[in-house]
Amino acid sequence: MRDELSKEPIGYLVASPWIVELMMQELEAEFFSANGAAMYIPIVASPDAELRQKFDSVNIPVRGTYSAEEVGLIASECSxxxxxxxxxxxxxxxxxxxxxxxxxxxxxxxxxxxxxxxxxxxxxxxxxxxxxxxxxxxxxxxxxxxxxxxxxxxxKALLKHADGRYSVFHLRGGQMAEAIELDEYRIRQTTLTDIVVEIARERDISAEECETVRSLVRKFSGDEFNIHILSVRNIDWGESKKRLGFRNELLARDL
Ligand SMILES: [Zn+2]
Incomplete structure (x- = not known):
């Protein structure tokens, strides 16, 4: 992707924040300014403060649009x-x-x-x-x-709490990969009180690594959940083509 982006001036960079965060794991923000990015237009979701700050630091404005395939443009981000x-x-x-x-x-x-x-x-x-x-x-x-x-x-990125509240759950893949060596992972809210974290890799994870992952997840979920860490070789994604790092099985039924 880096090679492709270097071939021609980038101009308007239109991509989801997840893709850009993934690229930022390998590339500095300077890469985008050096290769002629005039503006970053996030789609699908809004980038977090950290990602905005990275573009800010190299004077690339971030201007999102909110749209849907069915109706086209719904709203444009304020300048x-x-x-x-x-x-x-x-x-x-x-x-x-x-x-x-x-x-x-x-x-x-x-x-x-x-x-x-x-x-x-x-x-x-x-x-x-x-x-x-x-x-x-x-x-x-x-x-x-x-x-x-x-x-x-x-x-999809919402946790449902026992008292009826909802909160945003936004743990990024990069943060997970920094905490523990893994091939892939999946986090699921399975009941009002339980979150299941599957970590897939060749060897079992140690008790210490379990604790690291548990406290990382707890940072984003709050204290009231039982967090179960499962060490697996592969994750059974089933029929799903979208491999979401987080899935709320309660909301999939509710909404
Ligand atoms: Zn405004």
């Missing part, structure tokens, strides 16, 4: 307030259906419902994208129109 997205009002009407228990006092946070204004053959009316976000009537920058923030893609 002044990172993480806030101005809704494309001429294309869609966005509503959020409050999602009980998500965060405290965030009454406008919930499931994103979009109505597409231009799909006559197949109307999309209050269509549930499976995403969660907060909606405000305006943006801090002065933009006087609906603005989305805290966009959490496809509800």
């Amino acid at each position: 002044k307030c990172p993480g806030f997205f101005h809704v494309a009002k001429s294309n869609v009407v966005v509503e959020v259906e409050p999602f009980p228990g998500f965060g405290a006092g965030q009454s406008r946070t919930g499931k994103v419902l979009v109505t597409h204004l231009h799909s006559y053959a197949t109307p999309f009316i209050r269509y549930d994208l499976g995403d969660i976000a907060s909606l405000s009537p305006s943006c801090e920058c002065g933009h006087n129109g609906p603005t989305l923030s805290n966009i959490i893609g496809r509800s």
